[in-house]
Amino acid sequence: MSDEFYRIKRMPPYVIAEVNAMRHAARQAGRDIIDLGMGNPDQPPPQHVIDKLCEVAQKPTAHGYSQSKGIPGLRRAQAKYYERRFGVELDPEREVVVTMGSKEGLSSMATAISAPGDVILAPSPAYPIHTYGFMIAGATIRSVPTTPDEHYWKALDNAMAYTVPRPTVLVVNYPSNPTAETVDLDFYERLVAWAKRNEVWVLSDLAYSELYYDGKPTRSILEVPGAKDVAVEFTSMSKTFSMAGWRIGFCVGNQKLIAALTRVKSYLDYGAFTPVQAAACAALNGPEDVVAENRARYQSRRDVMVESFTRAGWEIPTPPASMFTWAKLPPGFEDMGSLEFSKKLLQEAEVAVAAGVGFGEEGEGYVRIAMVENEQRIRQAARNIKKFLTDNAR
Numbered sequence: 001m002s003d004e005f006y007r008i009k010r011m012p013p014y015v016i017a018e019v020n021a022m023r024h025a026a027r028q029a030g031r032d033i034i035d036l037g038m039g040n041p042d043q044p045p046p047q048h049v050i051d052k053l054c055e056v057a058q059k060p061t062a063h064g065y066s067q068s069k070g071i072p073g074l075r076r077a078q079a080k081y082y083e084r085r086f087g088v089e090l091d092p093e094r095e096v097v098v099t100m101g102s103k104e105g106l107s108s109m110a111t112a113i114s115a116p117g118d119v120i121l122a123p124s125p126a127y128p129i130h131t132y133g134f135m136i137a138g139a140t141i142r143s144v145p146t147t148p149d150e151h152y153w154k155a156l157d158n159a160m161a162y163t164v165p166r167p168t169v170l171v172v173n174y175p176s177n178p179t180a181e182t183v184d185l186d187f188y189e190r191l192v193a194w195a196k197r198n199e200v201w202v203l204s205d206l207a208y209s210e211l212y213y214d215g216k217p218t219r220s221i222l223e224v225p226g227a228k229d230v231a232v233e234f235t236s237m238s239k240t241f242s243m244a245g246w247r248i249g250f251c252v253g254n255q256k257l258i259a260a261l262t263r264v265k266s267y268l269d270y271g272a273f274t275p276v277q278a279a280a281c282a283a284l285n286g287p288e289d290v291v292a293e294n295r296a297r298y299q300s301r302r303d304v305m306v307e308s309f310t311r312a313g314w315e316i317p318t319p320p321a322s323m324f325t326w327a328k329l330p331p332g333f334e335d336m337g338s339l340e341f342s343k344k345l346l347q348e349a350e351v352a353v354a355a356g357v358g359f360g361e362e363g364e365g366y367v368r369i370a371m372v373e374n375e376q377r378i379r380q381a382a383r384n385i386k387k388f389l390t391d392n393a394r
Helices: 015-028 047-057 072-086 101-113 129-136 150-162 185-198 255-268 274-285 289-312 338-349 375-391
Strands: 096-099 119-123 140-144 169-173 201-205 231-236 249-253 324-328 366-370
Touching: 015 338, 047 274, 072 096, 072 249, 072 274, 096 101, 096 255, 101 129, 101 201, 101 231, 101 249, 101 255, 119 129, 129 140, 129 169, 140 150, 150 185, 169 185, 185 201, 231 255, 249 255, 289 324, 289 375, 338 366, 338 375
Parallel strands: 119 140, 119 169, 169 201, 201 231
Antiparallel strands: 096 249, 231 249, 324 366
């Protein structure tokens, strides 16, 4: 009996989990760890969302199997959100499917549309599911940059010209996790034209659609006329409404891709718990001021983090969106590598960050810092880091 399982062999140890385990052990030992590593919202969902969950959960009929593609009311609510936010019309029956978070949606889509030997274009550095979802399905990854400059387009054209077999899918993620880079509608217009010309499906991950700052809203690829011919888009309730543990997301767009995802999911799950889906309806159909308040909270934290870390001696960039900043290792630590630096920072400064190498080879030399603690804790992290940098000055 072999224990050399095909898919497990293709998956290296999850680097981010290594630092998470150290953080957990330190907290178990009574140490006060400031966790800026995982993108885990620290605020609860809006009260009316929690109330709806409790209300529906009281109904005796609410505890059976739900619908794998999502209850009709939730699919309609997502379609209305896209029309209200992006001016995009969606058919709730054929162009919307509910997923158990965008992560599950991307993984199930990879299973639905790729086969062993297929080549997938995915960004590097990348959120791990953008690559490993397809690798688990047996496909091969060819990396492309995240920065949307002319080098990006050259990399796409080179991939189509020199890869055998030709790539069939391109994954894009803006605002990017981990780099926080954003794009404008011109980028998406050029991307849709490129995808049609090269006969490539586009999977757009828009999980951070509402965490944009300085009055510059994010855009959707589906705003481009004809985008639904080649693209689908994934969104999530996790960050917008602080519902990360509820596991509710969506895939919308191209009918063929939606049908493929829906079919695979029909074999894998019966959908999220119905009261959770009803509560998600309440969130999408409810007051929009809660979304603006959430955005303002993260922007304030961002400003405090950039200012306090810079004063501590670690200059970090100001992200235009998302809940992360993507920072180079501080001067003097470049040779250490992101994983060892993250471990040392946790041990000596009691601050947890995510090692950049956990997001792919191109992430080495960086760390991802999450804005998931309040401003007081962020300032405390900066003080700890200042002492750490001083103690380890070379």
